[in-house]
Amino acid sequence: MKILLFIFLTIQVYAQNPYVIILGTAQDGGFPQAACMKECCKNIWVKPEKHIGVSCIALVDPISNEKWLFDATPDFSEQLYLLNKTTENNKSLDGIFLTHAHIGHYTGLMNLGREVMGATETKVYAMPKMKVFLETNNPWSQLVSLQNISLENLEDGKEMVLNSRITVMPFKVPHRDEFSETVGYKIITNTKSLIFIPDIDKWQKWNKDLKELVKENDFLLLDGTFYKDGEIARPMSEVPHPFVTETMGLLADLPQNEKEKVHFIHLNHTNPLLNIKSKETIYTLKSGFKISKSGQVINL
Numbered sequence: 001m002k003i004l005l006f007i008f009l010t011i012q013v014y015a016q017n018p019y020v021i022i023l024g025t026a027q028d029g030g031f032p033q034a035a036c037m038k039e040c041c042k043n044i045w046v047k048p049e050k051h052i053g054v055s056c057i058a059l060v061d062p063i064s065n066e067k068w069l070f071d072a073t074p075d076f077s078e079q080l081y082l083l084n085k086t087t088e089n090n091k092s093l094d095g096i097f098l099t100h101a102h103i104g105h106y107t108g109l110m111n112l113g114r115e116v117m118g119a120t121e122t123k124v125y126a127m128p129k130m131k132v133f134l135e136t137n138n139p140w141s142q143l144v145s146l147q148n149i150s151l152e153n154l155e156d157g158k159e160m161v162l163n164s165r166i167t168v169m170p171f172k173v174p175h176r177d178e179f180s181e182t183v184g185y186k187i188i189t190n191t192k193s194l195i196f197i198p199d200i201d202k203w204q205k206w207n208k209d210l211k212e213l214v215k216e217n218d219f220l221l222l223d224g225t226f227y228k229d230g231e232i233a234r235p236m237s238e239v240p241h242p243f244v245t246e247t248m249g250l251l252a253d254l255p256q257n258e259k260e261k262v263h264f265i266h267l268n269h270t271n272p273l274l275n276i277k278s279k280e281t282i283y284t285l286k287s288g289f290k291i292s293k294s295g296q297v298i299n300l
Contacts, residue, residue, distance in 0.1 A: 018061045018166050018189050020219075021086065022296040023069075023079040024053030025265050026274070027225055028104025030075060033269035040270050052274065052294060054104045055198045055266040057221065058083045059187055064163050066094040070185060070196055072124075076108030077116075082295075095123035095152070097168065099198060101133050101179035109140065112148045121150040125160070127170065128153070130180035156183070165190055173197060174205040176239075186217070189300040194219040198266040201240045203250060210250050214258050219298050222247060224264025224273060224291070227280050231270045244273065244280075248287055259288035263296075 024030075031052040032041035044050050054073035060066070060083075067089060073079065084090045099105050112119040126134065131151050134140040143149045154160065159169045167188040175182035184197035195213060200223045203210050214220060225241040226232070232239075244264055251259060264284070267273055272280040273291050284291060 016063065018059065018300045020187065020194060020298040020300065021058045021060065021083060022221075022265070022292050022294055022298070023056040023058055023082055024073060024075055025267055025292045025294055026052045026054050027266055027268040027271075028054055028074075028102060029269060030054050030104075031267070031269045031274055036269055038270075040272075040274070052267075053079055057196060059166065059168075060087055060089075061163060061166060062087070063165070065089060065091065066163065067091075068094050068162070068168075069096045071099055071105045071198070072096050072108030072111075073104055074107055076111045079108075080111075086295075092119070093122055094162075095125055097125045097154075097170070097185060098127075098130055099184070099196075100175065100177070100182035101130055102176075102199065105198070106130075106134075109134075109143060109149065113139070113143055114146060114148065117148075119148045121147050123152050124149045125152045125154050125168075125170075127156070127172075127181045127183055129177075133180050154183070156181075159188070173199075174201040175199050176201070187300065192218040192300045194221070194298060194300060196221045197223055199223055199225075200242065203242050203247070205240075210247070211254065214251060214254060214261055218261060218300075220262050221265045221292060222262055223266050224271065225266050225268045227271050227273055231268070244271075244284065248284065248289060251289075252287075256288050260290060263290040263292045265292040267291075 032044040053075035056073045056079050057070045059068045111117055112122055135144055154170045156172045159167050161167050169186040170183040173182050173184050182199055187194045195217050223241050224244045226243050228243050228245045229236055272278040273284060275281060
């Protein structure tokens with residue numbers, strides 16, 4: 001209830017401007033994660049108020065009464081409820097932008113099918129390989145054949161105008177692309193821009209300079225899956241996300257006003273940044289960076 005009230009009051013302040021609501025900040029398995037009884041999760045199971053949904057954001061235009069999701073997560077039902085409740089807008093989604101075909105980012109589409117919502121031609125924006133994946137694999141292909149969803153083509157680096165105030169541009173990033181490409185998104189309004197990259201491999205694998213990306217944009221929601229090396233039992237080269245410590249190191253010499261643009265998101269259940277009292281959280285915040293929170297509103 002406190003989160004809903006906070007969001008509602010924040011939205012009232014920016015009632016005329018497009019804005020982003022963060023609906024979840026955890027990695028694909030959420031927090032706590034299935035079968036985890038380690039220290040990071042065992043005391044969280046009995047505290048539902050501390051459960052955190054899978055990484056997802058919503059883009060809202062309060063003037064046109066339009067709203068879009070970025071990724072359809074396993075927590076789709078709760079996240080759609082939170083979006084509708086806080087915007088006081090129960091109309092259908094105007095679209096869903098997908099980043100890639102890992103389970104935390106598209107499996108929420110199942111809720112659009114006849115077993116649940118029975119949606120009619122909800123627009124789902126996808127890159128070419130992602131589009132083919134949905135068209136040719138069950139049960140997702142049934143969403144297409146029954147016209148629960150309408151697949152919309154995206155192209156790397158090509159802007160898509162949503163309305164007179166908002167443009168969205170997908171851009172490919174390096175990641176484990178077993179089933180589809182992986183993209184980040186740039187959301188552009190008349191005055192500001194926001195970058196959303198929940199999943200990426202090491203920054204050095206990308207042909208974009210991270211510092212320049214920060215300087216060129218107003219807000220950045222960046223992959224913070226793992227805080228540092230050694231966080232999980234298996235070799236971390238198998239899941240080569242940039243560690244939060246690496247990202248902070250690359251941006252260490254930026255001035256404070258640039259660092260504070262960066263919000264870490266997509267946090268694995270082992271990530272100490274999920275604990276607001278951890279020394280890692282305190283250090284990250286003191287270093288000038290931010291940690292995304294469910295319910296956070298970003299005015300664009």
